Amino acid sequence: xxxxxxxxxxxxxxxxxxxxYGVLSLGLNLQWGQTGLFNIxxxxxxxxxxxxxxxxxxxxxxxxxxxxxxxxxxxxxIGLLAAALVAGIVAxxxxxxxxxxxxDYLAIATIGIAETIRLILKNESWLTNGVWGLQQIxxxxxxxxHGWATRLVDAHPDLPVWVQRLVGKAYNGFYLLLVVGVLVLxxxxxxxxxxxxxxxxxxxxxxxxxxxxxxGKNVFFYRMQALVLGAMIMGIGGALYAHxxxxxxxxxxxxxxxxxxxxxxxxxxxxxxxRGAILGAFVVWGIWAGTDFVAAYLPFSAPQIAALRIIIIxxxxxxxxxxxxxxLLPERRR
Amino acid sequence: xxxLSRIPQLLTYGLISGCILSLGGIGVSxxxxxxxxxxxxxxxxxxxxxxxxxxxxxxxAWLGIPAASLGPLSFGWDWILAVLLAAMLSSACxxxxxRLLFRQLRSAHRITLMISTVGVALALRNLIxxxxxxxxxxxxxxxxxxxxxxxxxxxxxxxxxFIILVALTLATALHLFLxxxxxxxxxxxxSDNPSLARVCGIKTERVILxxxxxxxxxxxxxxxxxxxxxxxxxPELGWQMLLSIFAAVILGGIGNPYxxxxxGLVVGISEEVSTAFISTGYKPAVAFVILILMLLIRPxxxxxxxx
Amino acid sequence: xxxxxxxxxxxxYEDMMILHGVSVIVEDGEIVTIIGPNGAGKSTLMKTxxxxxxxxxxxxxFGDLDTTALPPDRLVRLGFAxxxxxxxxxxxxxxxxxxxxxxxxxxxxxxxxxxxxFDLFPALRTRKRTRxxxxxxGERQMVAxxxxxxxxxxxxxxDEPTAALAPNLAAEIFEQIMAINERGISVLIVExxxxxxxxxxxxxxxxxxxxxxxxxxxxxxxxNEDIGKLYLGG
Numbered sequence: 001x002x003x004x005x006x007x008x009x010x011x012x013x014x015x016x017x018x019x020x021y022g023v024l025s026l027g028l029n030l031q032w033g034q035t036g037l038f039n040i041x042x043x044x045x046x047x048x049x050x051x052x053x054x055x056x057x058x059x060x061x062x063x064x065x066x067x068x069x070x071x072x073x074x075x076x077x078i079g080l081l082a083a084a085l086v087a088g089i090v091a092x093x094x095x096x097x098x099x100x101x102x103x104d105y106l107a108i109a110t111i112g113i114a115e116t117i118r119l120i121l122k123n124e125s126w127l128t129n130g131v132w133g134l135q136q137i138x139x140x141x142x143x144x145x146h147g148w149a150t151r152l153v154d155a156h157p158d159l160p161v162w163v164q165r166l167v168g169k170a171y172n173g174f175y176l177l178l179v180v181g182v183l184v185l186x187x188x189x190x191x192x193x194x195x196x197x198x199x200x201x202x203x204x205x206x207x208x209x210x211x212x213x214x215x216g217k218n219v220f221f222y223r224m225q226a227l228v229l230g231a232m233i234m235g236i237g238g239a240l241y242a243h244x245x246x247x248x249x250x251x252x253x254x255x256x257x258x259x260x261x262x263x264x265x266x267x268x269x270x271x272x273x274x275r276g277a278i279l280g281a282f283v284v285w286g287i288w289a290g291t292d293f294v295a296a297y298l299p300f301s302a303p304q305i306a307a308l309r310i311i312i313i314x315x316x317x318x319x320x321x322x323x324x325x326x327x328l329l330p331e332r333r334r
Numbered sequence: 335x336x337x338l339s340r341i342p343q344l345l346t347y348g349l350i351s352g353c354i355l356s357l358g359g360i361g362v363s364x365x366x367x368x369x370x371x372x373x374x375x376x377x378x379x380x381x382x383x384x385x386x387x388x389x390x391x392x393x394x395a396w397l398g399i400p401a402a403s404l405g406p407l408s409f410g411w412d413w414i415l416a417v418l419l420a421a422m423l424s425s426a427c428x429x430x431x432x433r434l435l436f437r438q439l440r441s442a443h444r445i446t447l448m449i450s451t452v453g454v455a456l457a458l459r460n461l462i463x464x465x466x467x468x469x470x471x472x473x474x475x476x477x478x479x480x481x482x483x484x485x486x487x488x489x490x491x492x493x494x495x496f497i498i499l500v501a502l503t504l505a506t507a508l509h510l511f512l513x514x515x516x517x518x519x520x521x522x523x524x525s526d527n528p529s530l531a532r533v534c535g536i537k538t539e540r541v542i543l544x545x546x547x548x549x550x551x552x553x554x555x556x557x558x559x560x561x562x563x564x565x566x567x568x569p570e571l572g573w574q575m576l577l578s579i580f581a582a583v584i585l586g587g588i589g590n591p592y593x594x595x596x597x598g599l600v601v602g603i604s605e606e607v608s609t610a611f612i613s614t615g616y617k618p619a620v621a622f623v624i625l626i627l628m629l630l631i632r633p634x635x636x637x638x639x640x641x
Numbered sequence: 642x643x644x645x646x647x648x649x650x651x652x653x654y655e656d657m658m659i660l661h662g663v664s665v666i667v668e669d670g671e672i673v674t675i676i677g678p679n680g681a682g683k684s685t686l687m688k689t690x691x692x693x694x695x696x697x698x699x700x701x702x703f704g705d706l707d708t709t710a711l712p713p714d715r716l717v718r719l720g721f722a723x724x725x726x727x728x729x730x731x732x733x734x735x736x737x738x739x740x741x742x743x744x745x746x747x748x749x750x751x752x753x754x755x756x757x758x759f760d761l762f763p764a765l766r767t768r769k770r771t772r773x774x775x776x777x778x779g780e781r782q783m784v785a786x787x788x789x790x791x792x793x794x795x796x797x798x799x800d801e802p803t804a805a806l807a808p809n810l811a812a813e814i815f816e817q818i819m820a821i822n823e824r825g826i827s828v829l830i831v832e833x834x835x836x837x838x839x840x841x842x843x844x845x846x847x848x849x850x851x852x853x854x855x856x857x858x859x860x861x862x863x864x865n866e867d868i869g870k871l872y873l874g875g
Contacts, residue, residue: 040452109629115618116622260452307460314457314460318450321439322439520745530725532714534746535714535717536742
């Protein structure tokens with residue numbers, strides 16, 4: 001039973017991470033899957049969301065901090081909305097010069113913005129505490145839920161160990177519900193958008209923008225809306241991550257974790273399909289986590305194992321592109 | 335020291351790193367003009383070449399070629415030979431990659447190809463890390479005395495003069511190749527009008543083969559020269575330069591190899607000179623700012639044609 | 642002997658066939674014009690004949706060789722030359738380089754061939770080093786035809802050679818086509834507004850909806866009232 005409790009606790013942890021990736025993947029699906037916007041700077045919007053949430057809801061700087069400002073200690077929901085808002089503003093800024101141009105330029109510009117954001121996070125210590133990152137970001141309702149769980153275990157010392165273990169991680173269970181709730185809401189929202197006339201225009205732009213332009217619609221404006229909305233969803237993903245991890249630093253948003261995995265998730269799941277985006281997030285995170293278990297048995301050094309795992313994901317991407325380009329749950333053509 | 339008196343020295347450093355960016359940019363530009371997609375793995379081709387050269391050094395020593403430094407340079411004939419062989423080997427690797435992957439996707443959408451290059455970039459960089467480890471490695475550790483040129487107010491090392499000369503030679507060689515050889519003309523023709531090139535009996539696959547060979551060879555030289563200039567190589571070597579290289583290529587007009595050379599020099603110099611005015615922590619963002627400015631003002635690039 | 646015999650060609654793009662069984666014959670030394678309205682399949686026919694599109698059904702013979710499935714680079718070597726309607730030059734290359742690429746598959750010295758092309762198009766001789774992108778439409782058409790002639794072809798296919806040219810320039814191009822034909826080169830022309838072209842042709846074909854509609858001697862088609870009304874603008 002204790003092993004099962006351990007597995008359940010692990011699955012809860014797994015679900016939180018994969019669910020957070022699911023949010024990012026949904027955001028990317030709106031940009032790339034629906035509209036054909038080639039954003040390879042997902043990590044940038046993700047980071048902006050996480051830092052915004054941390055600065056809005058986190059504690060003010062203390063004596064050890066390099067920060068001078070920030071930490072407004074506002075409620076979780078306000079931080080979440082602010083994260084979406086700021087990520088959206090960054091998207092407007094990056095979209096203005098690039099959305100009229102070929103997709104190559106947007107791609108390069110998004111790599112650039114992701115790197116620049118990382119540089120700002122590293123260098124502007126007065127706001128971000130530099131490479132040391134932001135700590136003690138509060139998890140919503142942590143005190144009450146974790147307090148309740150602790151009191152429960154204390155009051156009933158005769159409970160079996162496995163129950164104690166499960167209850168001890170009750171907060172993770174709550175957070176999983178929170179992440180899944182946000183994910184479901186975003187799924188319903190994006191699916192509704194995709195089915196609306198607005199979504200049809202986005203897909204028409206993806207297929208052949210000249211037709212859309214000829215029908216008198218402002219392609220640039222539609223693209224901007226998709227870019228901004230996708231970025232806002234990614235910002236929410238960042239906020240969810242920050243409040244769970246409770247500690248973020250510029251290294252949390254390397255292109256590998258922040259961008260590349262999300263792309264593999266969306267492509268494997270099914271570009272253009274919201275259900276595919278979410279499925280892909282769980283499958284790819286499963287593979288990624290699975291390689292961690294397997295790698296422990298291989299006769300390689302830690303850096304070699306880290307490299308090997310990424311090589312596997314890279315090869316997985318190429319295999320999917322070659323053999324199953326429409327993914328596991330292909331978009332249904334309407 | 336006041337800001338202005340540092341400028342000549344920064345211009346010199348900029349020229350040197352610009353030469354390296356130019357050599358990298360030529361490959362990106364050629365790939366774009368012939369194959370029609372942006373290759374985000376090109377930086378990692380540079381790292382691959384630099385590491386293959388490193389791996390060849392012991393083999394070359396074993397053959398009995400002395401590792402003695404060439405005159406005032408920090409490296410010898412063995413290094414030069416290693417880089418030449420590495421250019422061939424990395425070309426072979428890249429051609430193999432083309433056969434396995436990119437060739438299967440010739441008729442796929444450009445963006446599919448670009449995504450696959452992102453995958454290649456990551457896999458290749460980590461393959462390098464898997465084989466050679468993440469820690470920095472050096473070709474040679476000889477310490478060099480910089481030459482002072484008082485009249486210009488600069489100091490420059492013999493290695494750095496070598497880098498400039500190599501870039502100059504290769505750029506000239508590329509020009510002669512494109513202008514006067516049959517395959518060079520076929521490349522320009524294919525880039526200009528691929529279907530007409532086929533009508534003329536030019537085999538597109540042969541042109542593509544040469545594009546990869548030239549791109550990978552110049553990338554190898556660029557990576558190895560970066561190793562000389564920085565004194566070490568890491569698996570991240572190329573990825574770290576990728577944004578600058580793309581800024582250079584777009585600045586010069588994407589698809590135009592001559593533009594890539596000009597763009598490389600401008601970006602290299604701008605990055606170095608910027609350190610006189612802003613924190614060096616933001617040096618990598620300078621390329622990004624140039625890129626955005628260029629996209630706003632003249633998206634076809636300095637030497638680009640209207641399309 | 643027939644220079645080119647295409648029979649029953651079915652061809653088009655992945656999910657849309659454009660030709661539904663087209664047959665065309667060009668005898669040695671003839672000028673043949675294919676006319677027809679927009680969308681009749683004229684350009685598709687040219688591309689199929691030249692191996693740029695696969696023939697799903699039907700066969701193509703060049704002289705006594707079956708060339709149905711041959712790629713363009715093989716056809717070029719056999720003496721088959723093709724000048725597309727648009728994008729028929731390399732704009733960033735010079736006139737000389739364009740011609741040189743016409744002779745790309747040859748391993749010999751090209752100077753005699755250059756001379757022959759410059760004899761036909763004297764206007765090009767003085768502009769060898771000019772970038773074709775900087776030249777006028779008429780000059781570009783000359784470069785395009787000159788490029789195709791570098792291989793001394795036995796058949797020259799021209800896709801709308803005078804489209805978008807002023808009438809006096811078009812007349813000049815037609816004169817040059819006659820001159821080319823006098824050297825023993827068969828010519829197959831596709832034209833949309835084709836009176837001039839039919840006048841100098843030995844024979845003509847009318848295509849519509851991807852099928853043969855009429856064929857006959859050039860003058861005969863020109864004088865046929867139905868064809869005049871339907872396809873030659875009255």
